Amino acid sequence: MARASLTSALCYRDPKAALKWLEAAFDFELVMLIEDADGNLAHSEMKFGDSLVMIGNEWTAQHKSPASIDGFNTQSVHIKVEGDVDAHCQRARAAGAEILMEPADQFYGDRTYRCRDLEGHFWTVGAAVKAVSREEAEAASGLKIQGWM
Amino acid sequence: MSSKVLVALRIKAPPLRVFEVFTADIGAWWRPNDLFSFTPRSPGVLAFEGAGEGSRLVERLPSGKVFEIGPVRVWTPGERLVFGWRQATFAPGMDTEVEVRFEAVGPSENQETRVTVEHRGWDTVPIEHVARHHFPDGVFLHRHGEWWRDLLEGLRQALISPSP
Structure with a gap:
């Protein structure tokens, strides 16, 4: 597949457990895995x-994984889905995700x-459900917005 | 068997069809790679000679000679294929193995196949061996994985674009 210009790389203490968890929770699909002579994960990529x-x-x-630094995160990944966010949330919850904020418009x-995932990474999941103009978003939020798409 | 690369992708065709093209048409979709040639006289044309366990994967060289890449160890059409993989420079005891899994995914009316290649056993080939090109283990495996990704893309193209 063609590479997007930006790709996030996440650290886990147990990356092999993370591969299974991310497939179960978010439907990510393993597309590459490299293991060294001792069977340790050296590199892996999942597709969504x-x-x-x-x-x-x-x-x-x-x-460091958040699990190694008291749960702190220095970045998080946003997942854009097509379709039902609530169903996505149910699937993640069933896989063991800790829901920090329930689905909301x-x-x-x-x-x-x-x-929050099995090692404390934060993930935000969203789907577009309504077309909103910049003016409407500014009025609803009280923010000044530039670069509205 | 450790030191392995795993590469997977989806192809819009049912598993049995993907298995058939993987095996019967390997000479057409295979893409040789100078870094990983089987013999000094490669590239030739790959082929599975025979079908089922006991058959073998070979490279038919331009000279007319046939190099055996490895014996087929598992041949389950539409599900699983396992074969040995040696380069001509491998010493006795050096042996790698390729397992290909064909898994149906998606709705039955629009069935796709998730093809997973696991190439393992590179720990039997010492890092200083010529086949590894002085790459550190991780770099070598990564390059090899990228090649497998290209190969599976070739397989995908062969399945989705009808032959002329």
Whole structure:
């Protein structure tokens, strides 16, 4: 598949468990896995829609899973789905996701929920449910918005 | 068997059809790679000689010689294929193995196949061996995985575009 220009790479203490979990929770599909002579994961990629995420281990002292640093995150990944966000949330919950925010309509026209995965990474999941103009979004949020698409 | 690469993709065709093209048409969709040639006289044309366990994957070289890449160990049409994989430079004891799984996915009226290739056993080939091109283990496996990705893309193209 063609590579998107941006790809997130996430660190897990147990990346092989993460591969199974992300498939069960989010329907991600493993497309590449490299294991070293000891059977440890060296590199992996999962596909969802037209995008990839790389699932790796804590490969330097500065690469940490949230599970190793008191649950702190320094970035999170947003998943854009087509269709039913509530069903997506149910599937994630059944797989063990901790739902931090239940599905809710947002002023910008998406319905989203937010969850925490097996090692504490935050994920936001959303689908477009309503076309909203910039003016409507500004009026609903009180924010000044530039670059509305 | 460790030191492995796994690559998977979906193809819009049923598993049995994908299995048939993988095996019967391998000479057409295979894409040789200079880094990973089987013999110094490669590339030739790949073929499965025979069908079922006991058959073998070979490369028919331009010279007319036939190089055996490996014996077929599992041949379950539409489900699973396992074969050995050796390069001519491998010493005794060096052996890698390829397992290909064909899994039906998606609704029955629009069936797709998830094809997964697992190429394992590279730990039997020492890192200093010529086949590894002085790459560190991870880099070598990554390059090999990218080649498998190209190969599966070739298989996909062969299945979705009718032959002329």
